[in-house]
Amino acid sequence: MYLFYLLAITCPEGFEFDECTAPCPRTCGNTDEISDCDLPCVAACRCPVGKFYENGKCINKEECPCEYEGKKFDENSTVKMDCNLCVCKYGKWVCEKQECPGTCTILGRNSIKTFDNLDYTIEPVSCRYTLVQSKSTSLELKISLEFGPCSSPYLDEFNCSTGLKIETANLFAKITKKGFFVNGNYRSDNSFFSKEIIIKQASSLFYVVDGLDFRILHYAGAQTYITLKSNYRGLVEGLCGNFDSNINNELVSRTGLLVHKTKFAQEFIAFSCFAPQRDDVESEPCEVNINNEDEAKKYCSYIPFSKQFQYCFEIVPYQKYYDQCMRDMCVSEIFNPNAMCVALQAYAKACADNGAIINWRENSTLNEVCSLECPVGSGQxxxxxxxxxxxxxxxxxxxxxxxxxxxxxxxxxxxxxxxxxxxxxxxxxxxxxxxxxxxxxxxxxxxxxxxxxxxxxxxxxxxxxxAKEEIICPKNQIWSMNATSCQETCATLSKPEKCVFFSNEYEGCRCEKDLVMSPNGSCIDRDACPCPYGETWMMPKSILKIGCKELLEPGVAIWFTSPQSNSPTHASLESTLNDDDDDDDDDVYVVSGETTCWASGDPHYFTFDGIHYTFEGDCEYVLTEAVDKTFAITIKNIKCGFPAVTCTKDVVVYLLNNKIHFVMDKIPTIDGVKISDRGIATSGFSIKKSDFYYSLFTNIGLTVQWDQGTRVYVHLAENWMGKVQGLCGNFDRDSTNDFMSRYESIERVPSAFAHSWRVFDCPMVPQNKPENNVHPCVYNSIRKQWAMESCGTIKKGPLFASCRNILPDNVVKEYYEDCLYDACGCNLGGDCECLCTAVANFATKCATNGVPVNWRSSELCVDQNDICVSVAQDLDCVENDESFLKTLRRPLSRYLQASGKI
Structure with a gap:
């Protein structure tokens, strides 16, 4: 980016020569410089002060392009992000501020994504589960999914969805593979239209249910998409979550506690079903049905490796659809690829909904495997x-x-x-x-x-x-343009349930508003209604004597016991019920004002608002910074594994005009001066050292902890809410916008998001294509079994059992996957350190949730500094090298020896 000349000093137009300029140029990607360039100055042509290098030119800040999904957009370009239109201005996206709808999806046999983007699975019993239920009386809605024994292609020992049920204030509908029913009536024409709701067949596979503030797309047994408008936000419950933009409380039970997904799902089973409590631990399908795994991999590999899908990888990550495919194929009949087709179709739909149309049926093999015949003679x-x-x-x-x-x-x-x-x-x-x-x-x-x-x-x-004719209504009824079958009559006043009308509103005769129809067809006040007795009607204020009781008709078409009777009145009964009410104070889970972000291992991140992700970048990035530049924390990722694994080994904190530098295997420094073991204290901050951490405390609500290796924790007080940015997110209690880039776009994939927070310009590390996303345990297969056994203590066994009981299983799985990634990937030295750091990170999660675990032992990470050497070399060459065997002092060496690998 700088132009170097040894002879003639003539700079291109717009540049100027400098005898000593930093070789780290300011570009549109780092207009707000917060980090020093550590390289020595050079003689070179550079951009004048106030201008930025971009694509071979020096330009003003307001001319800088914006970035989105890894592409650059010129000023005044527009893109649609979710439901908001955004315009590129001065290198930033300026977007509309509309509250967007939220969508919950149920894919395949049992894969759920909540409105707030939590992905999880359930192992359903044969019963009906509530997906969405409104907690607001003004937004009456309940959506349920029925499960029963699976049919082909799935094994019948499992349960699959068999029907979708929708209930609103005036209607209930059920959709099955055979068609749909409205208020118990089968709709042979596959359509229903009313003022409140429309149900129709949108294609040979999909039904669409369109309500006033919701929409459902349902492909029976395969895909369900439930979209709610923003007025439902925070007012729903069910397996689809609470729609409050907080991914951390999706599996909160009605007692206010985070629970395992099976206990959470148990709360939303229909009361009419008997469902025995299931065990919390659920095995992965491919671990149980190992004979299906090879066949599953064969078919599911079409998703990442078919050229038809490559265009979409940068827009919609494919991994969750591949995982869904593997889970469902492993509970399918051998050689039946239908579950793969369902996952592939779901990914293609996600791509299409985001503007990437994938004509995957151009692949003749896929078209044959996932064949679909249109109805004969229909012309479709x-x-x-x-x-x-x-x-x-x-x-x-x-x-x-x-x-x-x-x-x-x-x-x-x-x-x-x-x-x-x-x-x-x-x-x-x-x-x-x-x-x-x-x-x-x-x-x-x-x-x-x-x-x-x-x-x-x-x-x-x-x-x-x-027509030129007069319409005369009977009695005192009036002609109405919106009459319904729900005309209230004296006969319906005593019914507790609301009327449900079977068809659309129509034009016809009916009573005026607030009047009801009497038995003779006239319209009267409610209080004037007679009371039914057998086949007759008795006038208001009538007294009816039955045995020893006298019943009074007060004028509301309901008989009440006369005050002279000995039976309790309705009012006294209500008083009795109220007296019996208990003051039940449920335990409520309260989230404190402080929040934590961390970076750990190879490297994995957890944002302030709870998004867990992995990003392999080998540059310097903004971990978090105050929008007003009060502080900034940057991290450098350094290569620690082949071929592309990087670790966080260099952390810099900029605070109160000080530069505090934490580097692995070195003593921390402040402005280049080493910190003693006793730490340091100033008027604005202090640094203390413990056995495992250096801790930076400040008086502005910021605390930083560094484990002297590859972990860093950043704690912020509530006063920083909405005032920070970077890889840690913006701390606004909304996890759906955590991937907010430097350009103020909300990215879909971690690599595009993280790359935008580079400090100095560097190549983007793509991670969305299969060739860039190969798991380290595939590259380093010799480590896989050892890694699975060593990391297995996180999700199985007694050591962390008490912790797993209070954590959602998706959280446990994320830490286990981090551990596998690190244990297999860290192959350039520090093998056991990477493993132990991952386990320690999970132990920290347990401790912060009130379950400290004394987990270190002679078998597992007895000493954080006792680091194994790498075995990423040809083990055959060291088979008889006893000095090499002595250096393998930790579990990896014992595993390799026991398995005969060395």
């Missing part, structure tokens, strides 16, 4: 990315709103045609019309008298002219 064709808009003739008169935001795959009618009631594709001019009064379909051109109007079926709609 397969479409990978079909709109939800106008797919049937029926909906021409009542179209969906906002139907272009999502897509579905499957068979559907070609452009210019729609599906009629006989399930055939026809041109719009031949579309049938649906009459909501008769509940029948009529051919195009049909004339019909509809509630006094003369109507003709034209292009799927009724075109009507007002």
């Amino acid at each position: 064709i397969y479409t990978e990315c079909g709109s939800l808009c106008e797919t049937t003739c029926h909906e021409l008169s009542q179209p969906l709103t906002d139907c272009n935001s999502e897509s579905v795959f499957g068979c559907r009618c070609p452009n210019g045609t729609l599906l009629n009631n006989q399930k055939k594709c026809v041109k719009i001019e031949y579309c049938t019309c649906f009459d909501k009064y008769t509940q029948l379909h009529y051919d195009a051109g049909t004339s019909l008298r509809r509630k006094g109007d003369d109507c003709v079926c034209t292009r799927g709609k009724w075109i009507c002219q007002e």
